[in-house]
Amino acid sequence: MASTTFSCISPPASPQLQPPPANQHRKKGARSTRGVPRSSLGAHQGQDAYLAKQKQLEEAYGKSAKSLATYQRYINQVRGWLADADPPVSYADGLDILGENSEKVCLFFLTHSFERLRAATLRGIYAALQWHFCVEHKCSAHVLSGWQKVGGTWSGNPAFSESILKLLKNKKRAENRERPLVKQSRPMLYPSLAIILAGIHKRLQPFSQLPGTLTAERTKLEFMHCYCILAYRLWTRCDELCKLTWGEIDPVTHVSKEGQKYLSVTLTFRKTNQIDPHKGREYRLFFLPGRPMANALEAVPRWKEYWSWIAARNPTSQDLVFPALHLKTGAFRMKETMGSNEINALLDELADIEGLADLHAGRFTSHCFRRGGAQDAVIYATNYGEQRKSLKAAQWWGGWSPSEHNETIIKYLMDEVRQGEHYCGDMEDTANTDNRALYFAGGATTQYSQDVQAIHQQIAQLNETLAQQTQALQRLASTPQPLPYPLELTLHLPGSAAQPVHIAVPPFPVLPQPPLVTHASAPGSAMPTSWPQQPTAAPALACNGVPHLASTGKPLPMRIPQANSVEDVVQQWEIGDPSIGFLPLRSWTSAMRCKGTGGNAMVFSLRKKIYQAYTKRGKSLRAFYQAYGGSKGMLKDYIRAIQKEARSTADH
Template identity: 25%
Template sequence: MGRTKKTSAKVLVHPSEASPKKRRKGAQPTGNTTLPVIDKIKERAKQQHKHASSTRKNYSSYVDRGQKWLKVHASTTSCEDEETHDSDAYEDPTFRDALEEIPNQHSDKALALFLSYKCFHENNGQSTCDGIHAAFKKYWEEAAGDTYRGKWHFNEVRKCWEGNPACSAEVQDVIKSVRHKANSEGANRTHSVAMSKGFMDRILTWIHKRHPRETNTGLVRMLLEGDKLATNNLTLELRTSITRVVMYQAFSTTAWNLWTRCFELIKLKRKDLTIDPSETPSIKDLHAHFEVFLSNRKGWQRKVDKGLKEADPRSNRYKIYPQPDIPGCDCFFWMLLWLALLERVHYNSEVEPDDFVFPAISSNGIVHRGEHISHDAVQAWIDEATTGAGIPRGVGDSFTTHTYRRGGAQWRWMFAPVGERWTLARVRWWGSWAENENRDTLIRYLLDELSTYENDHSDALCPTQNEADGSLLGEHQLVKPACSQDLQLMQQFITADVADLRSDIWILTNAFVSRRNGQPSSTEPLVQRPLCAGISFPRESPTFVPQQTVPASGPSRTLNPTTNSAGTTNFGSRPLPEKGLDIPNLPVRCADGSYAPKKDSWKYIVQHWTEADPGRGLHVALRDWPAEWLRGKNKAIFGSKYHQRALIALEFLEQYQGNESVFLAAYPECTEGHTALLAAVKRAKKDRGEIIPRK
């Protein structure tokens, strides 16, 4: 027989009279708990916690400016000279109060006028229009409960206006007009360029030009050894320059690895970096790491609103490991170096938990400890680095703090080496994209870039097609079986290299036999062969060379190569020029004995590739040299120089179609000489995937 539970009426107990356990569960009792006081607490809590502080501040600014603007213009408006359909409304004394907290019958017209003034008269953009509209919509929604929410209309029963003026048809028409204006033909397109790994490497190379590796290595050694005397002897100019470089690298590599937005990183504090003092991370230890907690991550407040039990306890926490194979993106190295520089050079003490990791720094190198770096300062660094590194950008393209988020996500998802790419689920978690977030965001970050790559047919005339649309980034090219043509081409290269090797062996044998018999050798001293076994040259296919067998009886029965008048040995079928082979050195010598400027060296390279220059010893244009002229001993003499000239000349003629202005814009290194230009061309070809670096 079940027991019946006794019912009893609950008695409301004042918090001060409640048990300790109940007091711990609820709010702390206050002195005055009357209903008006609680109502004030409610309103204050709504203002404080309903929106983020930055959102509240921006909305209040829009509302204040709108109210001041209307009062000024309403007091000076006169409709005597021109008649409009709203002239009666403008003469109404209540029109000047149309943007106040309690709207009236003119509020929709006043807001439409303010939007038109800001976006059509002052020519502001879409973001200004959206900000003003959102600010006044929230402002009126919170004015009097549910009175000013929904469609703006006149209530015939109550004889009053209800709904939100920001939702009126007149305001919506103005917003649509502003949107059409922004998207109209001829409008400048702006696009945040993804900061690729290649761009990060170019910026690091530019930094090494300003501060050589020895400077960074010496600085690291001084900081780790605690050499205060050496760090104190740094000049103000050098200290300021090194501080800016190291701080920029720490910021950019962190943003590239964690895919942060600017505000998420500039407010990062030392307490959000977990570094165990008993196990200080070592750069040499690949398993060492430190942990970063992004307390300002977008969407984190939503997860907290669900309660700590609902939120992922590891969310927003990222472990950073060394990445020595990509030094331009090694957040582990640059972050630890920056913290050491901050503590031992600027603060002379440890960074406090509430100190910003990236504090504000003035132009004279003084660090302001209690103030975080501004967005404008970070943007100035990005502009300086991308311009100094000579990174090209198209019309409307720009590098912003958002470029690191785009570049890091795209690298991990589709541009990293095979076997190191991340799944879409990991990309979503690492970038803190919510599972129910609009999928257009990920499509814009990842799939659009991939689609652009796969649908790019600009290299349709290339003899070797990449077929990027056949698989993810054209990876099927790496695993497909070799065809007969590939095998024949490989056999030709191998045969040519074997013929070169046998030729060199014959020269060595002939020289050895001649010296042993006391006869002078007719061959020139053998030049040391380069490390690279074979060089592939554009435009010319390798000529098949029959194998020359060395009989067992000795070298006397081998086929002797011919020697021209210049003493150069000829192993091919095409005769050499009468005056021999030569590739002019750079910079070239002019008729008066002086040398041409370095900035014109690239022009001579292109000229010598397409035209002969007998006055400087080039009797045949370089592009017309047959492959046999670059074999045997000639390969060691001219091979490397020929290959370098071919890279620069073909980059100008084929990649940029001989357009000098575009070529100079893409390679400002031309003014520094052909050596700097060659390095820049190699980096560009590596970024385009045309050169595969050795591992």
């Protein structure tokens, strides 16, 4: 897309600010108290004493005053639980007297709170108990000290006993089992980025006819057009890109030795470099033919021209490339930087307009460009005609510290792909043409290599030929062939050498054919039976994720996979899972929902209820979560809320 020029744009007139009226009654040298609440006027008097007390607490206990107050509140909860116990417990003195009952108090209270509290809250109570025994009874603060009785004296810390540590570990494991696989921001892969950029271009077209108009909408669109492209290409964190200055972008377009143009951007203050301003990394951004919408060579000059028009001057080397915006007027706040909350709000607006919020699971945040750019370069590069980048190159380009483990980066890249794959036992099957990487990246599912296509065509032709020959043989075998009548046998009986004996034998009777019940998944018989069989079609080759078909041409039932979220239910209902040949639930017939195939009838009914509620809310995940208890609930919680809503509607 050709860049829009703003040469004929006249800069908007900046409002004239009037100085505040002078206070004639104020004494010389006195501070004004206008606009300051009376309750806060005396707060400065005790501020020094408060800071001194807080510093004293930190030096004495190594904890802030806020942490100590939280610990004390937890200890009071334990004491209250012991006081209200019915019947009274015999170990209630465990907090005040160090001994065998001290471990019992900690263990029984944590066990009592195991199910009703989250793991983070339970760890906070555990830390409070550990701190209590360290301060009140001078116990050890090292977990390796444990808790044991040596020579009649208890040593260590009751909070470090083996049973308590095992309890906390089990709580952590239980919470990990209930937690969804992906915790990070949803990656902004190129297919989704292209949709957002195309929507921005479409909404900017009316402004090209009115070049002198300044609106907040136009500024936000121009801002996000350049921000999205640079964040996606550079894999930046939000603060790294928001602190980028014009002095770090080379204004001259360079040409490589091969004649390719590129834009030079130097990122200085990344996470791996927060101190040295001379230690920066130069990034060369070329035009990518496979990803033409993410063209930094066009986006940066366009934004610079619009930036100059807004500021009514050319940017200096110290000016921010992406300063904070006045969301109502569209002007800049030059000395302030954008935060992640503002970027997330703009992304939510774009995703809602383009419909991406309902098509994808999760939410796009300011970190989505870093994940999406890294995954497109390392995992899905072949989708765009590029070579996959090595792990070393990804570590350098993404600004990861050399001390970070490779497992961290691999998990960062692979979590999104791991979420969707269920069965991978057929990954070496050359006839399986379903490309999982393309499917889970949001791309097409029909991009295969030429070798795999040729093999698939040959196998399909061979399968068709074998099916025709098998049908012909089965038709021949199933047709009865009566013998001629009468059949005369000439026998030479012993003792009758004179004349042979002629015996007429009737033909063999054609036995009636019993009904056959065949199943496409049943293996063929190893030995011929005495009953002539009906011709059956040869087993069809699984192709393009379609399961085997029965003789009626309809897909056979299969078990409905497990769903961990509403997004999984929507995908199972609308798309299915081509990687395992799972058809969309909306196309299932009554025969495919029979109970004999793993309880599909009830599972299908529950999936249908959730999808109907999702459709009732306009197919918006955000509206669904607002109506049925938030995005962190489980499927059974949503089903209860849906049933409760149905009952209340029926009562009215």
